[in-house]
Amino acid sequence: MIDVTRPGKHVLTLRSPVMLAAGVAGFGNHYHDLLKLNKFGALVTNPVTLHEWSPTRGTRVVPLESGVLVHTGFPNGGAAAVIKEFRTIWQNAPLPIVLHVIATKPDHMRALGEMIDAEDGLSAVELGLRDDISAETASDFVSALERSTDKPVLVRLPLFDAYEIAQACADSGAGALVVAGPPRGTARDPHSGRLVSGRVYSPLIHPMALRMVGVLRRRVDLEVPIIGAGGIHSLQQARDFIDAGAAAVQVDSLTWIQPSMAERIARDLSGNLTTRMIDALPDEWHPDMGDTEFRTLFSDDEPAQGMR
Amino acid sequence: MKDTRARIERIDLLNERFISLELALEDPSLKMIKPGQSLLARLGDRSEEFPSWALYTREQWWPVGVTDRDVLRVELPRRNVYEVGQVVQLLGPVGQPFRFRPRLHRVVLIAYNTAPTPLSVMTPLLVSNKVNVTLLLMGEARSYNTRHLPPEVEIIKANDRLEWPDMVRTMPEADQVFAIVGRDDELGRFKELYQLMLAHRSEIPENYAFGVFQSTLLCGVGSCDACTLHTRSGIKRICTDGPMFDLTAVRLGPQLHS
Numbered sequence: 001m002i003d004v005t006r007p008g009k010h011v012l013t014l015r016s017p018v019m020l021a022a023g024v025a026g027f028g029n030h031y032h033d034l035l036k037l038n039k040f041g042a043l044v045t046n047p048v049t050l051h052e053w054s055p056t057r058g059t060r061v062v063p064l065e066s067g068v069l070v071h072t073g074f075p076n077g078g079a080a081a082v083i084k085e086f087r088t089i090w091q092n093a094p095l096p097i098v099l100h101v102i103a104t105k106p107d108h109m110r111a112l113g114e115m116i117d118a119e120d121g122l123s124a125v126e127l128g129l130r131d132d133i134s135a136e137t138a139s140d141f142v143s144a145l146e147r148s149t150d151k152p153v154l155v156r157l158p159l160f161d162a163y164e165i166a167q168a169c170a171d172s173g174a175g176a177l178v179v180a181g182p183p184r185g186t187a188r189d190p191h192s193g194r195l196v197s198g199r200v201y202s203p204l205i206h207p208m209a210l211r212m213v214g215v216l217r218r219r220v221d222l223e224v225p226i227i228g229a230g231g232i233h234s235l236q237q238a239r240d241f242i243d244a245g246a247a248a249v250q251v252d253s254l255t256w257i258q259p260s261m262a263e264r265i266a267r268d269l270s271g272n273l274t275t276r277m278i279d280a281l282p283d284e285w286h287p288d289m290g291d292t293e294f295r296t297l298f299s300d301d302e303p304a305q306g307m308r
Numbered sequence: 309m310k311d312t313r314a315r316i317e318r319i320d321l322l323n324e325r326f327i328s329l330e331l332a333l334e335d336p337s338l339k340m341i342k343p344g345q346s347l348l349a350r351l352g353d354r355s356e357e358f359p360s361w362a363l364y365t366r367e368q369w370w371p372v373g374v375t376d377r378d379v380l381r382v383e384l385p386r387r388n389v390y391e392v393g394q395v396v397q398l399l400g401p402v403g404q405p406f407r408f409r410p411r412l413h414r415v416v417l418i419a420y421n422t423a424p425t426p427l428s429v430m431t432p433l434l435v436s437n438k439v440n441v442t443l444l445l446m447g448e449a450r451s452y453n454t455r456h457l458p459p460e461v462e463i464i465k466a467n468d469r470l471e472w473p474d475m476v477r478t479m480p481e482a483d484q485v486f487a488i489v490g491r492d493d494e495l496g497r498f499k500e501l502y503q504l505m506l507a508h509r510s511e512i513p514e515n516y517a518f519g520v521f522q523s524t525l526l527c528g529v530g531s532c533d534a535c536t537l538h539t540r541s542g543i544k545r546i547c548t549d550g551p552m553f554d555l556t557a558v559r560l561g562p563q564l565h566s
Contacts, residue, residue, distance in 0.1 A: 026531035033309045034399075034529065046533060055536035055543060057495070061524040063365045068526065072533040075543060191491040202364070256527040257350070257364065258397070259311050 002041070004225055004248045005124065005152040005175030012124045012152045012175065014041030014096065014248060016270035018238065020262070021229055021250035022047055022100035022126060022156065022181075023072075023199075027086040028093050034259045038094035039266045041248060044126050044154075045086075047100045050108040052078040059189040059196045067202025068253065069187045074102060079115050090121030098124045098154065103133070106144040113148025124175070126154040131184050132161060135168035146173035159183045159205070159230065162212050170224040178227045178250060179213050201253035206231030210240050217245030233258075238265045309400070309529060310335050316394045317379055323453030326423060327386050328372065330379045331396070338398065339380055341371050343430040344406035344520075344552055347382065348399040348528045351390075363388065366399065368525055370426045383425045402528045403551050406430055409484055409515060414440040416482040419449035420497055421490030426520050426551065428457055430486070435460045442478060446470055448490065470504060479508040486552070488520045499560040517555040521546045 005012040022044040025031050037043065056073030076082055079101070090097045099122050101112050109127070116125050127145055129138050138155075146153045152175035157166060159180035166177055182199040189196050209230030216222055228241025229250035241249045249269070255262045314331040322328055333339060341347070348366035369382040408415075415434055417427040424443060434441050435458045445452060446466040454463050466472045479485065485505065489497030498519045505512055523535040523546050530548035537544045538559040544550065 024527070024532060026529075030527075030529045030531040034311050046531070055533065055538070057538075060534040060536075061365065061526055063524065066364055068365050070526065070532070070534055072536070075533050075536055192493060253526075256532055257366065259399075 002248060004041075004227060005154065006224055008152075008175070010150050010152050012042070012096065012098070012154070016041035016266050017242065017248035018266035018269050019044060019098070019227070019248055019250045020255060021252040022128065023074075024252050024255045027082065028089050028097055029086065031255070031259065035255075035263050039263055039270065040095055041266070041270075042096040042098050042123065043093070044098045044100050044250065045082075046076065047074040047102045047128055048076050048079050048082050048112075049074070049102050049104055050079050050111055052076065052081070059192055059194065060198075062187045062189050062196050062198070064187055064200070064202065066204060067200060069185055069196060069198045069200050071196055071198030079112055083115060083119060087119065087121055090119070093121070096123035097121060098126050100126045100128055100156070101145070102128050103130065103138075103141040106140045109141055109144035110148045113145045116151060117149040122151065124152040124154055125149060126156055126178065127174075128156045128181060129158055129161075129165070129169075131158040133158065133165060135165045138165045139168040139172040142169050142172035142174050152176070154178055154227065156181045156229070159209060159212060163215060166216050166219075166222060170222055174224055176225040176227055176247070177216070177222075178229050179216060179246075180209050180230055182230065182252065183208075201231075203231050203233045203237070206233070206237050206240075210237075210244055213241055213246050214244040232265065233261070235265055235268050238269055242269065309402075310338060311397070311399050312338065314338075314380070314396050314398055316390055316392055316396065319390055319392060322383065322456055325386055325451075326383060326425070326453075327390070328381055328383045329369075329390060330375055330377075330381050331398075332379050333398075336378070338400060339374050339378065341380070341401040342405035343433055344426075345401035345403050346370050346426070346551070348402055348525060349382075349396045351388070351394060351396055365524060365526060366397075366528070368402070368522070369398075370429055372425070372429050373432065383428075385423065399528050402525065402547055404549065406486070406518075406552055408434075412437075412439050412483050414442070414482050416442045416444060416478060416485045418444045418446065418485065418487040418501060419452065419489075420487065420501060421447040421492070422449055422488055422522070423452050424449060424488060426522065427486055427488055431458055431461050442482070444472070444478070470500075476508060479505050482516075484515070485517045486520060487518070487555075488522065491522055491524075494519075494521060494523070495558075495560055498555060498558070502555050502560060512556055514554060514556050518552045519555050519558065520551050521553065522551065 019042045055075035062069040154176045155169045155174040156178035185200040186197045213228045225247040227248045228246035312335040314333045318330040320328045347369045350366045442462040450465045526532045526534045530545045535546035539557045
């Protein structure tokens, strides 16, 4: 079991350090037939606001070279409606559920915190901060939410402002910092010819998010767990975040594109795959390698006919 | 819903812009896919450990039938290079089957500024059930080569003003109309077609005019909220509730429904 939030009255403890990121797996009502959800540490829900938000009109998806830009408008029926609709699913979920809330107004954060506090199906709350937010404003949001709920508060930082606001969020009571949310970009929709702004998902996000995790982890004054997120598309990329000091990771768009790989990463980092053989060097071994394959490649014995 | 693989067994050139692929499925249950349902596909590789992400989002492939060798056939634009033996990852079936009225006699299929592939999927089923099928090609869809469609299908090509001979009878005589439009402005194009239908009928009843939406699908399971649609009964998702929606229920614009 892994504690991914600061020690305190309520700690978010996970079986696996691999979480499903906000916005990729709905509210726990999807992916049951494609993924073994109990192999993941937690599921962060799609974003929720206090009041209803409608979906955006027009282009929602712009395919990019090695990635995708998504602009949904974060549609949701409002916290009360969402909680009412999914409460039973969360109570019976095979993994902890973390409700992702969008930072809109501090007052809204207080109201949301009180609603979340009453829900035993929710294990924690994740606060999503917008790009270009000041440290002071971020601090207001985190404090408002943290004071209104006893549940652990994860704060998802915008990638390019993470360094500036991390300390303020930690000082305001963040239980853990998620580094980072998908950065925003603008791209031309090939069908309509219009420019569309939205969240960018790509394996190319990984090196930037990884660097930010490393930079923040080396700051000795930042005594808060970090959860690495952004661009994970392979087992190694997930391990890179852990090696950089992250307590856990969040897998995002890989879940849409190759759900089986998302589950493999969860199984691997939970220790459910074969552990490394005692005489295998790291560059000779991969997590799925069975004994036969290893011996075939590296044994000094004469290989059996047809094996090489 | 399955996340599975298939191997390309055969590639046929349908016309200058479209090909058909025959897919040997790893999971044979996908052969039961129904007209209206689709597959999300991307080229795979042997290892899956380090796949190429050059084509990041999956393409939406529309099955058009099963061959006599129990192989699924799909039709798609010639956007990428495919080779026999290539492995593709498939997610599906995505969406709901088309819904037809009982006692159906005449159906009009409209393709406007896009290929009619998702609609032509239903033509063998309709023709075998003795339903009269008219395929109306408008705008850029007029260049679509229809030689591979069943000969029983009546093909009409509208002129640049979206008119065609005998148009006063085409819409009123149809029991159901299914339309598909270009992806540059789906709601706007459907609104144009809706108004065109209104010009030839006193009213558009429910369960008469259907739009088949082709938004780019990301997850295919309803979780990513990237294919939502405003309808009179609330927010719907094209990947799980669609792709076919009654146009009288879709909020096409302020003048029509809202």
